[in-house]
Structure formats: structure tokens, C-alpha cells
Amino acid sequence: MRTTPREPRQRLLARLLTALAALIGLAVLGALGPAVALAQPPGARAATGLHISDGRLLEGNGNDFVMRGVNHAHTWYPGETQSLADVKALGANTVRVVLSDGHRWSENGPEDVAAVVDQCKANRLICVLEVHDTTGYGEEAAAGTLDHAADYWIGLKDVLAGEEDYVVVNIGNEPWGNTDPAGWTEPTIAAVKKLRAAGFQHTIMVDAPNWGQDWQGVMRANAQSVYDADPTGNLIFSIHMYSVYDTAQEITDYLNAFVDAGLPLLIGEFGGPADQWGDPDEDTMMATAEQLGLGYLAWSWSGNTDPVLDLALDFDPSRLSSWGERIFHGADGIARTSKEATVYGGGDPDDTRAPTTPGTPTATATTDTSVTLGWTAATDDVGVTGYDVVRVGDGAETEVAASAANTATVTGLTADTTYTFAVYARDAAGNRSARSATVDVTTGDGGSTPGTSCSVGYRVVGEWPGGFQGEIAVRNTGTAPISPWTLAFAFTDGQTITNMWGGTATQDAGAVRVAPASYTSTIPAGGTVTLGFTGGKGAANTAPTGFSLNGAACTTTK
Numbered sequence: 001m002r003t004t005p006r007e008p009r010q011r012l013l014a015r016l017l018t019a020l021a022a023l024i025g026l027a028v029l030g031a032l033g034p035a036v037a038l039a040q041p042p043g044a045r046a047a048t049g050l051h052i053s054d055g056r057l058l059e060g061n062g063n064d065f066v067m068r069g070v071n072h073a074h075t076w077y078p079g080e081t082q083s084l085a086d087v088k089a090l091g092a093n094t095v096r097v098v099l100s101d102g103h104r105w106s107e108n109g110p111e112d113v114a115a116v117v118d119q120c121k122a123n124r125l126i127c128v129l130e131v132h133d134t135t136g137y138g139e140e141a142a143a144g145t146l147d148h149a150a151d152y153w154i155g156l157k158d159v160l161a162g163e164e165d166y167v168v169v170n171i172g173n174e175p176w177g178n179t180d181p182a183g184w185t186e187p188t189i190a191a192v193k194k195l196r197a198a199g200f201q202h203t204i205m206v207d208a209p210n211w212g213q214d215w216q217g218v219m220r221a222n223a224q225s226v227y228d229a230d231p232t233g234n235l236i237f238s239i240h241m242y243s244v245y246d247t248a249q250e251i252t253d254y255l256n257a258f259v260d261a262g263l264p265l266l267i268g269e270f271g272g273p274a275d276q277w278g279d280p281d282e283d284t285m286m287a288t289a290e291q292l293g294l295g296y297l298a299w300s301w302s303g304n305t306d307p308v309l310d311l312a313l314d315f316d317p318s319r320l321s322s323w324g325e326r327i328f329h330g331a332d333g334i335a336r337t338s339k340e341a342t343v344y345g346g347g348d349p350d351d352t353r354a355p356t357t358p359g360t361p362t363a364t365a366t367t368d369t370s371v372t373l374g375w376t377a378a379t380d381d382v383g384v385t386g387y388d389v390v391r392v393g394d395g396a397e398t399e400v401a402a403s404a405a406n407t408a409t410v411t412g413l414t415a416d417t418t419y420t421f422a423v424y425a426r427d428a429a430g431n432r433s434a435r436s437a438t439v440d441v442t443t444g445d446g447g448s449t450p451g452t453s454c455s456v457g458y459r460v461v462g463e464w465p466g467g468f469q470g471e472i473a474v475r476n477t478g479t480a481p482i483s484p485w486t487l488a489f490a491f492t493d494g495q496t497i498t499n500m501w502g503g504t505a506t507q508d509a510g511a512v513r514v515a516p517a518s519y520t521s522t523i524p525a526g527g528t529v530t531l532g533f534t535g536g537k538g539a540a541n542t543a544p545t546g547f548s549l550n551g552a553a554c555t556t557t558k
Contacts, residue, residue: 048060048164048201049163049164049165049166049201049202049203049343050065050126050164050165050166050167050168050202050203051164051203051234052203052233052234052235052236052264054262055258055259055261055262055263055264056264056293057203057236057264057266057295059165059341059342059343060164060165060343061342061343063342064293065126065341065342066293066294066295066337066339067093067094067126067128067266067295067296067297068091068092068093068094068295068296068334068337068338068339069087069092069093069094069095069096069125069126069297069298069334069338070087070092070095070096070297070298070299070300070301070311070327070334071095071096071097071098071269071297071298071299071300071301072084072087072095072096072097072098072300072301073098073300073301073302073303073304074097074098074099074108074116075098075099075100075105075106075108075132076098076105076303077302077303077315078108078112080302080303080315081115081119082315083301083302083315084119084120084123084125085123086301086312086315086317087125087301087317088123088124088125089317089404090317090328090334090335090404091328091334091335091338091385091386091404092125092334092338093124093125093126093338093339093340093341094125094126094127094128094295094297095120095125095126095127095128095297096128096129096130096170096268096269096297097116097120097127097128097129097130098130098132098173099113099116099129099130099131099132100131100132100133101131101133101144101148101149101151101152102133102152103133103143103144103148104132104133104142104143104144105132105133107152110155110156110158110159113129113156113159113160114159116129117129117159117160117163117166117167120166120167121166124340124341124344126166126167126168126341127166127167127168128167128168128170128205128268128297129160129167129168129169129170130170130171130172130173130205130207131144131149131152131153131170131171131172131173132173133148133149133172134146134148134149134171134172134173134174134175135172135173135174135175135211136174136176136177136211137172137175137176137177138176138177138179138180138181138183139176139177139178139179139211140177143175143177144172145187146171146172146175146187146188146190146191147187147190147191147194149171149172149175149191150171150190150191150194150195153169153171153195153200154194154195154198154200157198157199157200160200160202163202164201164202164203165343166343167202168202168203168204168205168236169195169200169202169203169204169205170204170205170206170207170238170268171188171191171192171195171204171205171206171207172191172207173207173212174207174208174209174211174212174240175187175188175206175207175209176209176210176211177209177210177211178210178211178216181209181210181214181216181218182218183209184208184209184218184219184222185218185222185225185226188206188226189225189226189229191206192204192206192226192229192230192235193229193230193231196230196231196232201232201234202234203234203235203236204230204234204235204236205235205236205237205238205266205268206219206226206235206236206237206238207238207240207268208237208238208239208240210244211240212238212239212240212268212269213239213240213241213242213244213245214239214254215244219237219239220254220257220258223237223258223261223263224261224263227263235264236264236265236266237258237263237264237265237266238265238266238267238268238269239254239255239265239266239267239268240267240268240269240270240299241267241269241270241271241280241285242269242270242271242275242277242278242280243271243274243275243277243278243279243280244277244278245270245280245281245285246278246279246280246281247281248281248284251281251284251285251288252284252288255267255288255289255292255294256292259292259294265294266289266294266295266296266297267285267289267294267295267296267297268297269297269298269299269300270282270285270296270297270298270299271298271299271309271323272323272326272327272501273308273309273323273501273502273532274499274501274532274534275306275308275469275534276464276467276469276534279499279501282326283331283332286330286331286332286333287331287332289332290332290337298311298323298327301315302314302315302316303315306461306462306469307461307471308321308323308461308469308471308501308532309323310323310324311323311324311327311328312324313473313528313530318526318527319527319528321502321528321529321530322501322502322503322517322519322520322529322530322531322532323501323502323530325519325520325529326519329401329402329403329519330519333402335386335402335403335404336386336388336399336402339385339428339430340385340428342428345382345383345428351381351382351427351428351429351431352429352431353380353381353382353431354380354425354427354431354432354433354434355378355379355380355384355425355426355427355431355432355433356378356379356380356425356433357378357425357433357434357435357436358375358376358377358378358387358406358423358424358425358433358436359375359376359377359436360375360376360436360437360438360439361373361374361375361389361421361422361423361436361439362374362375362439363439363441364407365409365480365481365525366441366442366443366444367443367444367481367482367483367484367522368413368415368416368443368444368445368483368484369411369412369413369414369415369443369483369484369521369522370409370410370411370412370413370443370481370483370521370522371409371410371413371419371421371441371443372407372408372409372410372481373389373407373408373409373410373421373423373439373441374406374407375387375406375407375423375436376406377406377425378425378433380425380427380431382427382428382429383427383428384425384426384427385404385426385427385428386402386403386404386425386426387402387403387404387405387406387408387423387424387425387426388401388402388423388424388426388432389401389402389403389408389410389421389422389423390421390422390423390424390435391410391419391420391421392420392421392422392438393419393420397422397435400421409481409522409524411483411518411519411521411522412518412521413443414443415443415444415445416442416443416444416445417442417443418440418441418442418443419440419441419442419443420438420439420440420441421438421439421441422435422436422437422438422439423435423436424436452478452482452485452549452550452551452552453476453477453478453552454474454475454476454477454478454482454523454547454549454552454554454555455475455477455554455555455556455557456472456473456474456475456487456489456547456549456554456555456556456557457471457472457473457475457556457557457558458470458471458472458473458489458543458544458547458556459471459543459558460541460543461532463537463541466536466537466538467498467534467535467536467537468495468534468535468537468541469532469533469534469535470532470533470534470535471530471531471532471533472487472514472530472531472532472533473528473529473530473531474487474523474528474529474530474531474547474549474554475523475526475527475528475557476523476524476525476526476527476528477526477555478525479525480525481522481523481524481525481527482522482523482549482550483516483521483522483523484515484516484521485516485521485523485549485550486513486514486515486549486550487503487513487514487531487547487548487549488511488512488513488514488547488548488549488551489512489544489546489547489548490510490511490512490544490546491510491512491542491544492510492542492544493537493538493540493541493542494510494537494538495510495535495536495537495538495541496535496536496537497512497533497534497535498533498534498535498536499533499534500514500531500532500533501517501531501532501533502516502517502520502529502530502531502532503515503516503517503520503531504516504517505533512544514531516529
């Protein structure tokens, strides 16, 4: 449940002064007579579609809109159009689409962009369109300028006009590198003014310098001047959070600085898996975004050069990586927090009717530490958007899972223990059904998972002197979920694992044993969990060939 963002004292004072001024103005107006009209401030206009008000992103009807979605690399994978439907089916309300203005990659022309917008609308998604060619300008020699990107958007004006309810224009991705990041401010202001002078009324999004991460604080320090340069005030800032943001303090300080200043912000990209520069604290990013009511867009759906950041393997929504499971189904994830835009009929403020009560849940699969539940779907006059599974006990209930479908798996349970579960249905307006009848489920007794059947794919993602990054995809080829699990294998060339995501590794000489993380503790039948790690190596780096899961040998795939 999202809490209302706190209102800083300076914003509250400003509101009071504005109200007082309005009252005084009305009194004077009455004294002067009906022929006198109130003057409008420069740039004032009626809200058109998505717009910024008091530091918040709102829809045209004034409804608060919080982005919950992912990035999709359309310009490099133009044939993967099914991806938009797939991310919507997993609960996203927004997709940020990678485009090219032709400076560095092949230009996405008007017909292609119009088709992307149509696909977003057909899948009831808000569409953030971004030019990627600007990435790392000033440090990356191949990068283009924000001015060139602005010209590209102006060339698309006829395509985008009238789409203000559905489209946000992200002028350029990470439009400045680490070289002289102070140079970011003036080109950003100039690009915003250029688009406004051309008649764009869309919400404009601007990315930070330092490859989007603003670790030198240039955007943070100059955000007010950039915002003030937009005559419409319809501008939102985007911070990209990767390994620079590896502590809770760094994350909360940055996000709260914008909220306290009354400036609109979202996390336009972020990653969770560790790399050679650090381990991003995605848990704090997502929890703080939810607490403050800020949007977030995870990087990225699939097709990364470094696939550790793929949310789905090979664009297959049934093969979510551990990173994908975290984003879609974890705490503060998309399934639990996303609300569809009201422009599509979701979240209608006038919709006060709750869904019908879901059917009594039943256990369809049970292990020592997890249970998969299914139930008869609820109905709603507008549409059911998801379900919340709760554990009931001692007169209280605790939410333990969320799902867009009428099935969910609850993990992290204790062996040989009886639990009581129930389900609520919810719609896009936030209406919640009555609680379903409860079901009691007893977990397994702690013995090993019978009939384990598995395959393992191992690959080296990248190498550098003395180190490397690896990936292990563990697939359950059996017909029942596997939980808990332990993966075992051995290195033969003295390699050592220094950091792992998706699991916890212990190593004795070359022998390695991996226990799951909370969000990878169950491998569904036919499903895959992906582990990533960085390690140390010598001159040789031979891949292990023998893997076992819970003591059962796995086949090895490439």
C-alpha cells in the first residue's frame, strides 16, 4: 500500500500564501466590478493529458499516476513487438521504449514510432519514448547531442500530437558522461525550450548526467533552474540507479531531496544484480519509491549485451530471471504496486464497486518451504487487476504474495508447519473485495525433494585480468516445483566466487555449494532460476561440467 508523500514545510507555506493571495484577489475583483478579469501567469494552460502539478505526475483528470514498469530495447529488437503485451500481462502500467534518432543507430521513423504508440495503447500501457543516441555524450565519442535529439522529436510532432494522455517524451538517454558533467545543464534547458517553442505539450522527461546516475550531484543542484526554464512546468526528472547507489542512505537522500524540494522525479532505470563496480541496493530503491509514491522503470526486459540484467530470458515471459522475479513478484514489485492508468478505464475515481469475493484457495503444489495456491477468479464491473494472498493467524493477516492471475506461489515457509491462507481481489481503482474463505496447508517434513530432474547452463559473461563474471541458469525439467534446493559443482582451475546474486555461495577449495535467495527459493516445474556472480581467476578459466541439484545429477546445456 502506497503512503501519501509527505509535504515539506516550504510547500505547505507556499500553498497557504497562494490561497491567501487568491482570497485577496477575489475581494479586490469584487470591488472593481465584473468587467475586470484575473490575469493568468505566463505559460499557464489547462492540463492536457499527463502533466505535472505540485511535484506529482497526474493524468488529465487529476488522478495521481505512479509509473511501474520496465525498459524495452525496441530499436535493437524491432521484431519483439510481443514484449509490450508480455510486460502488461505481468502487471506493468508503463514501458520505456528505446528509440534512435539516427545519429548512432538506425533511425526509428514516424511509421515505426506511431506503431509503437499504438501497441502501447492497445496494451493499456503508458509509453515513455526515449532517444538512446545521446548516451554518455562528452565521454562517449559516438554519442549525439540533446539538440539533435530535440530535432528528431520535432520531426515526429505530427505522430505525437494528441497523444499527451499516453506518451511521455524522454528527450535523451543519459545525455552526458563523466567528463565535465556541469556542461549538462544548459543543453538540457535549451532542448526543453526548443520542444516547447515547437508546440509540444507532452510531459517531458530529462535524464541526469554521469551516465544517468548524477553521482556528482549536477542535476540535483540545478534541477530547479531546469524546471523553471520550462514555461509549462510539465517536466519530470529521471535518475538512473545502478552500482553508485549501493547503500540505503545514498538512495533515500537522493530521492527525498527532490520530494522535499517539490520537484517531480522517478527512477527511470535501475538494476539489482551486482557488477564489478558494486552491488545496487534495489530493495531500498523499490521500497523508498513506494513509500514516496515515485515511479520506477527497471532495466530491462531482454536482449542485453550483459544478460545479467535481462528480466526475461530470450524475451520469454515464462522464463523470468531471478532479477525478473524480483521486479515483478517481489516485495514492492510491479504485481503488488502497479495501478493501470485511468485513461484506459483503470483506477476510475468514480469506480467504487469492489470485485466479487474470490473462490476458496486450494493447494496445487506443496514443498517443505513453499505452497502454490489456486482459486476461482473474481469478477468486477470494470475489471480485476490482481490478487493479494494473505497469511491469517492470531487475529491478524500478513500479505505474502501478489499475482495478476488466479494462482500464486508463497515461498519462505517453515517445514512441517501448518499455515492458513486467504485471498483478496482488487481492481484498478484500488477497490478490494471481501476476503475469501481460508485454507489450511501443511508444508513438507523437510526431506529432500523427490524425483529431482534438472539441467544447468553455465557461461562466462565477461573476463578481465584476474577476474570474470559468470551466469548459471538452473532449469527444473520435472513436473513438480523444486524447493528448497542446493546446487553443487566444482571449479578445476582455482576460480573463486567473490560475489553472487540470486543465491548464496559457499566454497571449499574448488567445491561450490549454492543456496537460493528468498526470491529464487522455488524453481517451478519447467521453470528456470538464473544465478549471476563475479569471481577471481588465474590464467585458465575452465567451465565446470558436473552439476547436481539436491544431490541429483543435472544435464549440462550450453
